[in-house]
Amino acid sequence: MPSFKCIGLAQNSELTKFLFTMQNLFNDMPHHLIGDFFTLRLPVTIPPAQQFRVALFGTSADPPHNGHCSIVATLGHQFDYVAVWASDNPWKEDQAPLDMRMDMLELAIADLQTPGTIKLHRELSHPYTAVTLERARRIWPDAEFTFVIGADLVKQLPNWHRSADVMRWTKILVFPRPGYGLNEAHLAELRSLGADVAIATPLSQHHISSSTLRQGCPEQPDEIPAVVQTYIHQHNLYPCPENAPTTP
Secondary structure, three states: OOOOOOOOOOOOHHHHHHHHHHHHHHHHOOEEEEOOEEEEOOOOOOOOOOOOEEEEEEEOOOOOOHHHHHHHHHHHHHOOEEEEEEOOOOOOOOOOOHHHHHHHHHHHHHOOOOOOEEEEOHHHOOOOHHHHHHHHHHHOOOOEEEEEEEHHHOOOHHHOOOHHHHHHHOEEEEEOEOOEOOOHHHHHHHHHOOOOEEEOOOOOOOOOOHHHHHHOOOOOOOOOOHHHHHHHHHOOOOOOHHHOOOOO
16 A cells, blocks of 8 residues: 655654645545555545526417517526427417418517527427427437426316327426416326426516407507517518408
């Protein structure tokens, strides 16, 4: 075993005392002796690296409004990366073309002043969330996912296509939505099925929906980002019924 020798140090008692202390510390430590060298196994605990946290937010965005922007801004403060996309809702009819809704959503998020990395991911769009998650897992294989839903979808989630996969692959973050209360029984059901569910606190609450904006004439500029308003006018989306030509 290596030792700390005191040679010609009789006049330096402090140094001698230090070397003996080091010898005692070495004897008390777990170590390996390799030839003339030794390695110490120090009792150091290295915490695991935090997973890359990705928030996934898909919406019909028909059209995107300030409520959507508030959700995205909130996520930007809480996650490493926020992926957003527009998607077709099989339960909704007469939706604007998907590529146009993607364009409007991209304009809306580009206009946000918020921390975090927020990007549009067109390739994540799919009517089935399980397929979206499969695609996300290929893009970010080591990420921790949180899937964002509105309060109106909590009751429906257990009946989604491959809902067990959805609840196994991602956490669920529920944003309050005007007109839809958070039913504790529905939340408890999700948790009993294995879902990791949390309730979000948005930076701001907007009592508006895309369907109201589509039906309202004139449009409500206070609830639609200006860049989206411009796009809507340029492409003549959501025209007011009373302005449509009539047939004799």
